[in-house]
Amino acid sequence: MSEARLFVISAPSGCGKGTILKEVFKDIDVYYSVSCTTRKPREGEADGKDYFFVDKRKFNKLIKEDGFLEYAEFVENKYGTPKAPVLENLAAGRDVILEIETQGAFQVKEKMPESVLIFILAPSVSEIRRRLFKRATESEDVIEGRVSKAAGEIQKAFKYDYVIMNDELEKAVEDFKTVYNSARNGDGSADRFRADNEDTVNMINEVLENA
Numbered sequence: 147m148s149e150a151r152l153f154v155i156s157a158p159s160g161c162g163k164g165t166i167l168k169e170v171f172k173d174i175d176v177y178y179s180v181s182c183t184t185r186k187p188r189e190g191e192a193d194g195k196d197y198f199f200v201d202k203r204k205f206n207k208l209i210k211e212d213g214f215l216e217y218a219e220f221v222e223n224k225y226g227t228p229k230a231p232v233l234e235n236l237a238a239g240r241d242v243i244l245e246i247e248t249q250g251a252f253q254v255k256e257k258m259p260e261s262v263l264i265f266i267l268a269p270s271v272s273e274i275r276r277r278l279f280k281r282a283t284e285s286e287d288v289i290e291g292r293v294s295k296a297a298g299e300i301q302k303a304f305k306y307d308y309v310i311m312n313d314e315l316e317k318a319v320e321d322f323k324t325v326y327n328s329a330r331n332g333d334g335s336a337d338r339f340r341a342d343n344e345d346t347v348n349m350i351n352e353v354l355e356n357a
Contacts, residue, residue, distance in 0.1 A: 150236045151330055152258055153243045154251045157266035158296040162312045163245060166266065169319045174326065177235040177242045182208065185223035198228075216246065216253035221295075225250065241330070248302045262329045264322070265303040265341070267311045267353055300353055308339040309346050 153176075157163040171178065182198040184205050193199050200208075205224050208214060215233075217226030227244055235242050244254065254261050303309050308325045312318040321339065328336035340346060 150239050150241050152232070152236060152254070152261040153241065153326065153329070154254050154261055154263045155243060155245045155266065156248050156251045156263070156299075156302075156306070157312075158268070158299045161266045161268040162315065162318070163266045165315060166310075166312060166318050166322055167243065167245060169315070170322055170326070173323070175240075177231070177240050179227055179232055179242055179244045181244075181246065182214075182226045182228060183223060185221075185225075215244075215257065216250035218247050218249035218253070220247050220249075227254070248299050252302075252305070262308070262325075263306040264308045264310065264325060265306040266318070267300065267303065267309060267350065269311070269313050269353065269356070272356070297354060300350065303350050304341055304347070306341045308336060309341050309350060310339060311349060 155163055155167065167178070180194065180196070180198060182200050182205060184200060184202050185197075187193065187196070187199055191197065202224065205217075205226065208226065208228075209217060213229060214226040215229040217224060219225075225247065227246060227250065232242050232244070244251075246254070251263055255263055307329075310318055310321045310325065325336040325339050328334070337343065338345065341350075
């Protein structure tokens with residue numbers, strides 16, 4: 147029986163989940179699931195590396211063929227996780243990381259209760275706005291759309307297994323590794339990051355109050 151674990155990572159845009167994972171991948175060997183999306187590539191993104199960029203017709207065809215582990219629509223674009231490579235890597239004993247939105251994360255948790263859900267926070271919604279404008283990869287309207295949804299997404303952090311604050315990148319990376327290793331080893335070394343921990347609950351509420 148495979149001991150590989152499936153990790154599902156979520157955060158509002160601007161919380162730095164991609165940056166954290168980039169650092170984490172330097173030290174751990176996992177399969178990073180590349181999602182399909184109907185949105186257009188941003189500058190510097192490569193098909194098959196950042197996303198599989200497909201049109202809506204092909205995306206809907208994959209839905210009908212049960213080709214997704216999960217799929218969701220966000221800011222008028224669809225995103226989905228191809229099922230086959232995830233299941234193949236888990237069966238081969240290799241951990242898998244999905245970087246997906248909350249709607250898709252809960253779909254995965256329902257289908258695979260053993261999956262580990264990790265939510266990444268920014269200190270405040272205003273900080274999310276600042277980071278998105280600094281990134282300058284989307285229009286102002288799209289950014290404001292993402293920001294307006296951020297509080298609703300953060301509210302869902304309470305339903306995740308673990309929650310990490312990305313205030314300082316180096317610390318956030320170390321915290322992520324602590325959670326990852328604890329989940330793999332089945333010990334309690336990351337209990338302070340659990341979503342039902344009192345300090346974690348207070349942290350989430352503080353971010354929401356600063357929205």
